[in-house]
Amino acid sequence: MIRELVELVNWILAVAMWLAIGRVALDVLTRGYPTVIGRLFRFLTVPLDRVGERFFPRLTPVARVALWIPVFVGLRLALFVVLVSTS
Structure with missing residues (x-):
């Protein structure tokens, strides 16, 4: 049961991480020009931008979202360590 829960949380963190990476990459490539994607x-x-705005109000929205990427990577690594230690 714990393995399935860890796997679900890992997937959610992975999707959030890749959304943040996608937004930063697309904003850098298009220089902020609005596209459908x-x-x-x-x-x-x-939601990531709003939480980041409370802590870093002077940063641009893209920079605030980019700050979440290491957080997601760290959480996923912590989940991996938990999963390996319980196996």
């Missing part, structure tokens, strides 16, 4: 990435990463 860019609007989708922005819509899905607005």
Whole structure:
């Protein structure tokens, strides 16, 4: 049961991480020009931007979202360590 729960959390973190990477990459490549895919990435990463805005109000929205990428990687690595230690 714990393995399935860890796997689910890992998938959720992976999707959030790749959404953040996609938004940052697309904003850098298009220089902020609005595209359909860019609007989708922005819509899905607005909660990350809002939380980041409380801690880093002077950063741009793309920079605030980019700060979440190491957080997601660290959480996924911690989940891996938990999974390996319980096996």
